Amino acid sequence: MIERHYVNLPGGQLHYRRAGEGPPVVVLHSSPMSSAAMVPWIERLAADFTVYALDTPGYGQSDPLPYGGPDPEIPDYARRVVEFADALGLDRFVLGGTHTGSKIALATAVAAPERVAQLVMDGLGLYTVEEMAEQLERYTPPTVPVWHGGHLVEAWHRMRNMWTFWPWYRQEGERRLDESMPSLADLHLMTMDMLRAGLDWGVAYRAAFRYDARAALGGLRVPALLIAKHADPLHEHLDRLRVEAPTMTVHSVGNEEHLDRLMAAFDRDLGLPDAPPSPVVEHAGGTTRRYVTTEHGVSHVRIDGDPAAPPLLLVHGSPGSADSFDALVRDLAADHLVIAPDTLGNGYSTPSRAEDPRIGDFADATGAVLEALGLAGVQAYGSHTGACISLELAVRRPDLVSSVVADGLPVLAEEERADLLENYFISMAPERHGEHLLRAWHTIRDVMLFWPWYRQDAAHVRPTGPGETEHLHRLVLEFLKSGPTYQDSYRAAFLFESQARLAAAEVPVLVCAAPDDMLRQGSEEASAGEPVTFVELDPAAGRGAAWAVRRA
Structure with missing residues (x-):
């Protein structure tokens, strides 16, 4: 099984995949990918090694480099590999990479030969001055x-x-x-x-184009192998080596045998000790990300703020993840310890293990995360779907939740509920020419323009616009993170009986909504009677979600 982890390094976190048992192998992906591209390597190598596949800093889920400026160089990325090995207690390890990953691996082996027991490179770019200039100019348009x-x-x-x-x-x-x-x-x-x-x-790409691999090979002192398949555009670069690298062997291989030959190149007989367990990520302030595994699934959790501050559970709406509320999280982290999980099936959390999950399943999973983190008596804030989850968790587990701020609760008539369940969801299946990406973009954009988004007539116009294009871009990426399982939490919210669960609440509940929130009217109508109160938000006047949390 491939596990996913973070590790705290100086100036930020690095995300990696881990699988297998035995001596350590660290593998590095090409640009502009992530460690997900290394899954075929991981699956094959895990039979004999403990495999660590790193997300290059600034890619996948890893934070950017804290050094090297806006245009870091390959040795800066190599320094991060050594910092990773130090943090995980890997004194010596086998190191492999492909394309950009090959150059980072090479720079690591040259800088720290006492740490690298063997180097395996899949494709290594050796560009002419003219090629480098052209690619720096044209290859990575923003x-x-x-x-x-x-x-x-x-x-x-x-x-x-x-x-x-x-x-x-x-x-x-x-x-x-x-x-x-x-x-x-x-x-x-x-x-x-x-x-x-x-x-x-293209930050790491450009670093790779600039890196003089031929000069680096002249300083190579560890056993190494360079391989390239015939279809690899870097295959022709094998003829450009023209350098003395006595510890390196070079192989040109056919396309069909490529992966087999590559995997066989990793030396199983180096006598390295088995890799130690991965360290548990500790939160000491700032922003920390980690995974929490419970019986309900694997939850990706963002933690912000002072560990000694009052704890606040923040549950995002659908679709999206905790990062959808980045500005809100940072605001509230000034005086709270903010715990913000990605709900199951969204962001980087796995789908719910329930066959057809309801809000109760999401609430139970959220409660299990709090218990795993040793938290109880927390204040909870949720928006839309997150409001449903927070309220249900408070009803089920008043020992875990001391009060709730529910920002926009869905209160639906049966006819409206049936219409939403039938028409709201779109296919997220990839299509040959990228049509699914446009469909996702315009669905999120239409949510800003109509309610529900698919009723595009004057009667269903919202008094809002799509906002700045870069902001909309971030929202769409949050949507696309979730893929087809985004529907699960939405469907659960549409089926949630908000009024009945408000009546069952034993802890204080503050329901709120902005005037332009499509759920505002129902939220207010449902909020009659203790322990429930309603306030209208006015972000322009400083009465936004953070104000409601601090008021509650």
Whole structure:
């Protein structure tokens, strides 16, 4: 089983995947991917090793480098690999990488030869001055969000082109690659990795283009192997080596045998000790992310603020994750210890293990996270779906929740509920030309314009606009994180009986909503009688969600 972990390093966290038992192997992905791209390596190597697949800083779920400035170099990334090994107690390890990962691995082996027992590289770029200049200029154009979402399709087709031409922007017959197009699921995963890397997704790419691998090979002192398959655009670079590297062997291999030969290259007989257990992530302030495993699934949890401050559970709405409320979390973390899980099936949390989950299942999972973290008597804030979960948790577990702020509770008539359940959800299945990305973009945009979003007539107009394009881009990425399981928490919220559960509450409940919230009227009508009160939010006047939490 592949586990996912974070580790605290100087200046930020690094995310990694771990599997297997035995001596340690660290593997590094290509740009602009994440450790998810290394799953085929992990699955094969885990039979003989403890495998650590790192998200390069600034990619996947790892924080950017805290040093190196806006344009770090490959040795800066190599320094992070050593810091990772130090934090996990890996004195010596086998190191492997592909493309950008090969250069980071090479720089690590040159800088810390006493730590690297063996180096395995899959493709190593050795560019001419002219190639480097052209690629620095053209290979990594920034993502520029546009109001119609076309930048998402542009990213999708750029990734397709990376499997079709070398370099991707030279769309000429003689530049075709002898590669099959990845599956739609893999292409979606890689495009999401590119988009999650930020608007300037090419930081590590450009570092790789600038890195002088030939000079580095001259200083290589550890046993090493360089391999490239015929279809790899870096295969032709094997003929460019022209360097004395006596500890390195070089292999050109066919496409079909590539993975087998690559996996066989990792030395099983180095006599390295077995890897130690991964350390538990401790929160000491700032922002900490970790995973919490319970009987309900694996929850990805964000923790912010002073560990000694009063604890506050924050539960996001659907679709999205805890990061959907980044500004709110940072505000509340000034005087609270904020615990913000991604609800199951959203963000980076696994789907619920319940076959057809209801709000009670999400509440139980959230309660189990609090118990695992040793927290009780917390104040809870939730928005929309999160309001349902927070309220239900308070009803079920008043020992865990001392009070609730429910921001926008769905109160639905049966006809409205049936209409939403039938029409609200869209297909998130990847499509060949990226149509699913546009569908996601315009669904989120239409949510800002109509309620419900699919009733696009004058009677259903909302008095709101889609906001700034970059903000909408972030919301859409949060939506896309969840994939098809985003429907589970939404459906549970539509089926939730808010009024009955408000009546069952024994702890104080403050219900609130902004005037332009589509759930505002129902929220107020449902909030009659102790221990429930209602207040109207007015963010423009400083009475937003954080104000409601501090008022409660």
